[in-house]
Amino acid sequence: MIPGGSVTFLRNHALILAATLLLMVAAPLPNAASDGHPIFGVDYYEFGVNQTIAHDDSAFTQGLAIHEGRMYESTGMYGQSELREIDMETGEVLRSISLNESEFGEGLAVVGDELIQLTWKAGVAHRYSIETFEEVGNYTYEGEGWGLCSDGGELLYMSNGTSTLTLRNSTDFTVVGELNVTLDGEPLDRLNELECVGGGMIYANVWYDDSIYIISRDSGAVWDVIDCSALIPEEAEPNHVLNGIAFMPGHNTTLYITGKYWPVMYEGGMREVAEDPVEWQEPLDDDEVAGWLIFLIGLIAAALTYLLWGKGFDSLTKSRGVHNPPDGTVYSEGEE
Numbered sequence: 001m002i003p004g005g006s007v008t009f010l011r012n013h014a015l016i017l018a019a020t021l022l023l024m025v026a027a028p029l030p031n032a033a034s035d036g037h038p039i040f041g042v043d044y045y046e047f048g049v050n051q052t053i054a055h056d057d058s059a060f061t062q063g064l065a066i067h068e069g070r071m072y073e074s075t076g077m078y079g080q081s082e083l084r085e086i087d088m089e090t091g092e093v094l095r096s097i098s099l100n101e102s103e104f105g106e107g108l109a110v111v112g113d114e115l116i117q118l119t120w121k122a123g124v125a126h127r128y129s130i131e132t133f134e135e136v137g138n139y140t141y142e143g144e145g146w147g148l149c150s151d152g153g154e155l156l157y158m159s160n161g162t163s164t165l166t167l168r169n170s171t172d173f174t175v176v177g178e179l180n181v182t183l184d185g186e187p188l189d190r191l192n193e194l195e196c197v198g199g200g201m202i203y204a205n206v207w208y209d210d211s212i213y214i215i216s217r218d219s220g221a222v223w224d225v226i227d228c229s230a231l232i233p234e235e236a237e238p239n240h241v242l243n244g245i246a247f248m249p250g251h252n253t254t255l256y257i258t259g260k261y262w263p264v265m266y267e268g269g270m271r272e273v274a275e276d277p278v279e280w281q282e283p284l285d286d287d288e289v290a291g292w293l294i295f296l297i298g299l300i301a302a303a304l305t306y307l308l309w310g311k312g313f314d315s316l317t318k319s320r321g322v323h324n325p326p327d328g329t330v331y332s333e334g335e336e
């Protein structure tokens, strides 16, 4: 006869098994080290197009930014450089102002209610009222100005064609630091248009490159790469490269991208590299993931309860000639 203690033994093991399974399900996926850096190196993705939007093919795109549902673009080339507002659904130019002929428009960022536009080698960063496009002041800088993005707070990140980004105070444009950008430990040169994104990342174009590089603002290391080579328009000349990244604030998975003189702009996002093209779908947000996780844990807990304490446990012990509780078992005080 199996003593009553065996039931306790089985029950304890069932508890351990259940707890282990719950911990396995609830534990964060082990895809990042404790400092947040990926364990397995750089991951490569492709760009899934959600919608294709027209883009003025006379625009030598150098900067793209979205603020409060409106899109702004900076265009380059001497004599053609402009600051524009773009209709995000039709690609139509809603308003624009021209830069001085000696200025070549470059990176563009929103700071408060102003737009800041760089001018490549002219060393001037124009400050415009976002409402009126009137210039309300300017900053000056040393060296070349390529890309620019704002973290939405105190910092601006600025590229100059090298692998080093300059950090600037967003209220007075003074240099407050720099960030050396690396890909697999090597400097990533020719950084161009930038987009600061939630989660402490910067999305960057690289001149003469068909990919978007996702850079940690903490370390400067590239974590992920989005291959956009499939999106280059057939008619694009070699220097009409991918350039222009804008995110919908609050929707970090929604990305707008275009290129220099491209007739199209794409809205979509990064996706796993697929053998067969599939439509890009917006990933689940944190709340949805948490909801599914709670549902899954509940399902497993319910199944285990049924299996081990209910009919399943009963039949398990009965199959061994044991009733649950065993026949004749008398629970007395002190029995554990």
Ligand SMILES: [Ca+2]
Residues within 6 Å of the ligand: 063, 064, 065, 108, 148, 149, 193, 194, 195, 196, 244, 245, 246
């Ligand atoms: Ca941008």
